[in-house]
Amino acid sequence: MSGTVVTRFAPSPTGFLHIGGARTALFNWLFARHHGGKMLLRIEDTDRERSTEAAIQAILDGMTWLGLDWEGEVVHQFARAARHREVAEELLRRGKAYYCYATPEELEEMRALARKEGRPMRYDGRWRDRDPAEAPAGVKPVIRLKAPQTGETVVDDQVQGRVTWQNKDLDDLVLLRSDGTPTYMLAVVVDDHDMGVTHIIRGDDHLTNAARQTQIYEALGWAAPVMAHIPLIHGPDGAKLSKRHGALGIDAYRSMGYLPAALRNYLVRLGWSHGDQEIFSTEEMIAAFNLASIGRSPARFDFAKLENLNGHYMRLAPDEELVRAIEALLPEIGPARGLGTSLEPALRAKLLAAMPGLKERAKTLIELLDSASYLYASRPLQLDEKARGILDDDARTRLGQVLRRLESLDAWTPAGTEAAVRAAAEEAGVKLGLMAQPLRAALTGRSTSPGLFDVMEVLGREESLARLRDQTR
């Protein structure tokens, strides 16, 4: 089908899948879905030195976790080196490329001189029209594109608009290295063509590359795909993303307790908008996504907004799903909390029962688990500072009064315990809060928690009473 949209996500496996790459993948995925097309995945591993298997796995895992799937087999670019070479040689035969015998040293001199004289740093084309017979012995040549030297190269970008370069500002790029392996610039063009890619959506750090690749397409006589260069994501300080702030692997966001749905929603609104809408289900994103509404200015990464969104999606999530999400994270975060790597059935049941009250109050899965610590804390409870402050002598006296009423309670239900506590407060002549806070402190060891009567229900009669006795003694 000629009208079918084919996009691709083409990361280089020299590191993890970072936040910018994840958004690029998301945009490609959304665009393909929107048009009923497909997204392909290609690993750009032509740099043998820096590509690692671990990085490839991290990228695949990251995408899977984010819920982004791809069509067919993953294409490994390096495996296609023979084809790339064939194309380079074809260009050579057709006079669109030439052998260049300049050594790395010569190239470095060229750049140094250019820098000194304040000229653009470009290859000077010294072998462009030279007879290969003059080739120095023992030097393996590279193949360079014989790029046009006059006129201009135009990229009609769907995001950036019509961008024009003067050809005199672009030099003859290397297509095939002296060892016979293709450069990225060649490989991308050949692969996108061979894979039938119709739309290239990628970071705008590739905008200049788009011009050079366009020249290759033209030399080859191939039609270039539609291009869309999206602005990069910056750190909170506006500078390039560094390890210090946002340039974490996508797995780090998982570890921090964010939900894939929240991250997708956060990411889709970074650079793209749909009127005033902030919340998008995956279906809504797919339905509304378009290239025209992608902004041209870079965005800063903002954890506060991600957290807010994450809280939103956690409140929306079914309790069972949240328990499972926590369980999935437990190998990482359980041991430090004395929980091991999986939940005991009894604790799991309590966590599930307490979830409605818990999820209302947490912004991440980590916070969620921590806020549930009263469920798995052992007696006598360690009181935090605020809880200690609440449990002064007066408070403990009041605690004793409620305790007697609770001990004689027939039905241990939220309604029952609430009635008892209210009665005790009335009897003591204090507001409910003065009775409730000491209870909370004794029951959870903290000054904040879900609704008290829910806490007591989940904890159960015996555990609740025992915790209260611990603090009245």
Place this chain on the structure above:
RNA sequence: GCGCCCAUCGUCUAGCGGUCUAGGACGUCGCCCUUUCACGGCGAAAACAGGGGUUCGAGUCCCCUUGGGCGCGCCA
């Protein structure tokens, strides 16, 4: 240095010449709800980088300045 791109509240953004005394969201600050904290509700402070044009009219078009970003490898 050269090339290219960008510029609305602290942040993400709406705005596509007149309806903008610039809207929404996050964050911040009040108030309400309330057994705490959240949630929720109500409200507030908060922006068109600067200068020139074009036009009857400019946040919206053009130019310059300033400020950011990206690229300039036999890396991708």
